Amino acid sequence: MPDPQSFIDLLRPSICPRLECVYLNGCKTLDPLGKAIQEELPHLTIIGWDSKTADKAAATFSKGVYDALAQ
Numbered sequence: 001m002p003d004p005q006s007f008i009d010l011l012r013p014s015i016c017p018r019l020e021c022v023y024l025n026g027c028k029t030l031d032p033l034g035k036a037i038q039e040e041l042p043h044l045t046i047i048g049w050d051s052k053t054a055d056k057a058a059a060t061f062s063k064g065v066y067d068a069l070a071q
Contacts, residue, residue, distance in 0.1 A: 020044065
């Protein structure tokens with residue numbers, strides 16, 4: 001997992017002015033990474049995992065997210 005502050009710096013409006021959502025596709029990505037992003041960049045919607053999950057479940061969820069975005 002990346003250093004939260006380094007990752008946040010890449011997501012700032014000065015670099016990504018049209019960014020609205022961050023999808024963290026990995027186990028236990030909401031804490032600390034997702035929470036740190038939300039604290040510093042509250043305008044962003046954060047989607048991620050709060051726990052460990054089976055690979056098949058993660059793959060199915062990811063497919064659903066990307067299918068929805070494609071629509």
